[in-house]
Amino acid sequence: MGGLQKKKYERGSATNYITRNRARKKLMLSLPDFRRLCILKGIYPHEPKHKKKVNKGSTAPRTFYLLKDIRFLLHEPIVSKFREYKIFVRKLRRAYGKTEWSAVERLKENKPAYKLDHIVKERYPTFIDALRDIDDALCMCFLFSTFARTGKCHVQTIQLCRRLTVEWMNYVIASRALRKVFLSIKGIYYQAEVMGQLITWLVPYQFSHDHPTDVDYRVMATFTELYTTLLGFVNFRLYQSLNLVYPPKKLSALSSSLARVVSSEEEEEAKLDQFPDEEEDMEKMEAREKEQKQLETQKKIFEGLKFFINREVPRESLAFVIRCFGGQVSWDKSVCIGSTYDVTDETITHQIVDRPNVDKQYMNRYYIQPQWVYDCVNTKMRLPVEDYFLGVTLPPHLSPFVEEKEGDYVPPEKLKIMALQRGEKPDEEEDEEEEEEEEEDENEEEEDDEEEAEEKNLKKMEEQRSQGKSLQVKVTPGKVKAENRARLEQEEKAEEKRLAIMMMKKKEKYLYDKIMFGKKRQVREANKLAAKRKAHDDAEKAKKKKARK
């Protein structure tokens, strides 16, 4: 036949992809080098939509890369550095084998090394891009900094990670960026807000490290290599934004404060920016101002308090959290360098202890368990200390990362906390509680009364109309109904919904009923649980009352 027939697998998706081995051969690298390069450059394998087409008819599982990506890799300067390194290793091995020690020394002095700065600049062209990807980097750096300094991975990497993590924590302290903390069984989750980006990271506990065997260490080390570079540059930029010197000195203990900067920061934050934006309503501006003020108060929960951390408590995490919110911290001298004051200092207001009892008790300080600090941070206010005394069963540590939807079960502790946040007084005594309940009832009654009064008026007017009398209604300037537009909107929506339901067919209505039944089931369950809890509480109250009497 003619030569213009199309051959199979010569165009289209089959030519856009390339297998891993082919790519490796094209780059002339060994497999571990190829993997390292892909990780550093951010080139990931793709799963094609039609595997059979790309794989030329077979469905064997293969790793595919986009051909354009591999062609882009060919221009990378560190590829030649990898090859040089391979040759260096070969020469070194030969020199060792021939026991030419001078050659070994010479080769080691001229070991080829590469830098990743241009890769970081290429992958994250702006600072905000880098901030978006900093979660991963922080997790890896914190993880590596907790590794033991054995020969499994380079000790230098561990040291560098340690330095970077300490710098980051100091930045967060100086900028008061921490928002949420969660102690889990895996590790400690932190969330901070930096330049408008919410950054979440996970820090392992200091103790217990058994290295699992099925994790590829080389891959993790390569990721860490890239991420240390990235984190270093980000730290530099963040410090620059706060007008701080980088690299800072003597911060390993997290106790020395960057005092100069902290004071200047406070001055800046004292005045809120008043944007003369006339388009915005006064309401919105006021709302924003209120938010800002709230944020400001929340950032200073522990202002003026002096803490002392006992030996059995995780020092770093607590020191970090406390200092983020304005408190002063110290610890025992034998634990770590940098403790500013001793146990015997009289001005200590809180001592954080995790033992069942302490032998020597000072008068004017509270002895609390560490969960108090974290719970205060999550609820953004100073919780009553009594629940966290030594030997008391702690209230559960709730996760701040959970957003409750309508109808879900909300634990009563959280309800209590929300009530506290709203400013209502905590129910310390039963009398007060009863009073509150009475007040609430009264309020409700008042509202009802108002409604009833209105209804009565309306009825009267109707009667008058029906009787044919002209209404003695004067056109008086109407009272602006205090009811919000929100309530009206809600009512309208409810109306529309009801109409739609009426217009449904029988089949559809049947289905709709089923769905609603399912939804309401959740609410019913939540109510059941709440009722159970209430019953339990009432029983307890009754017991207490009896005991009193």
Place this chain on the structure above:
Amino acid sequence: MAARRRLKRVASSQPGFLSFKSPSDTTASVGSRRKRVNKNKKKNWNKYSDVNDVDEFLEDIRHQERTTGGLLSEKTDDSLFFLDLGQPEKPQPQAETPQADEGKKRRGKASRPLRIDLILQPDSLVPPPKDILAYQQPNAKKLRRIAQKAEQLAAKGVVPRKQKRLLNRRPVDKTVKKAVTEANNNPDRDYYDIWGQEPKVSADPWYLQQTGKKLVKRPEKLNEKPSVLPAVEVISPGGSYNPDFFSHQALLQEAHQVEVQKKKQEDKLERQLAINKEDKATEETNLREQVEGLVEEEEEEENNDEESAPSKEDEEAALAAIAVTQKKTEKQIKKEKAEKLKEQQRLTSRRQTEQQQQLFQLRSIKASIRQQEEKTKSKQMQRRAKQEAQKAQPRRLGKLKFQAPDLDVQLSDELAGSLRQLKPEGSILKDRFKSFQKRNLIEPRERAKFKRKLKVKYVEKRAFKEIT
């Protein structure tokens, strides 16, 4: 130099050798007949004149000059002999000892050299020979001439070409020695503002591109994230170290569900592999199978007869059928044609009536169309939802499928009462590794197994062989 004594070629005529001829024979003849030689010829000066005594004398003189530094007869008496008068009287020892150290150093004006050094000094009159090669310089004359010329030109003021070029050359920038690139994980490495600097546009972009110094632009597609999942997924509230009862129960329930699923899979497999008890071979069936065809042939013959009869009938019927069709073909063809026509007519009339009736069926037609549309719409929605869900799933990137990590759960009795007693669950390293795999950053891989290329042979040791 005096005439050297030429070595006689013939060994026997050299001194110390006995001649072949016996002395008794030769002396008489030599003594009596002396050959008359003309000593005026140069040829005969060396041959026939005897200069041994002169030679000896001269040798002696030379020897004296060489070794003792001049003729012994010319030397003074003092240099050759000294008068031995015995030991001189020593002065009192007390005066000596305090000055012992100083005295030793200052006896005589200068410290006297040691006798052995004096003995070993070279004192011959014959100076050591000059090393002629040290004074030899190839092209010495030429070089001297060139130097003279250069001096003359320099005196005139003419600067030679090489010097001119040297002076014209620009001063070389002392480039710093190529900085050794620091290793990437150096703990004290410096960082700088990588986003603040403007890129230095030093040279022509064409030049930069041609010489490979320009960095290639990164394709846009690479900036997309390979997965929509967030980098850090916070554990559910039941994973708190001091969890709330119901959330902890919820987490336990989830873990329980996972285990139930696993158990279900296993049970399913087992059910599929199960076989019916009746199908199992028993001894009886085994025996029957083995004995087949060997026992009771009469019964089999009867069976055969019965079977053969019906088969024959079938064949006949088949033959008959073939024979019959051949006869009736023309009639059949006509009939078939007529039938076909009828059928077509019927169909057309039916179609027409259908079309007419469709007018009255509009409502039901509309309904059916709407149903179909709804179906397609719902299917579209489903497909879109499925695609969205797929995006959150890990892609299949290689040989191995992604294995979801186990949920980190602590049972109710493992929960710690306080932070001090908390035993952390799971490893964050593993968690991060799995997270990378889940977000399609790396492909799932397993550890390389140790494969043996050659089979291992186990041989008993001789000692064991003897025992067993």
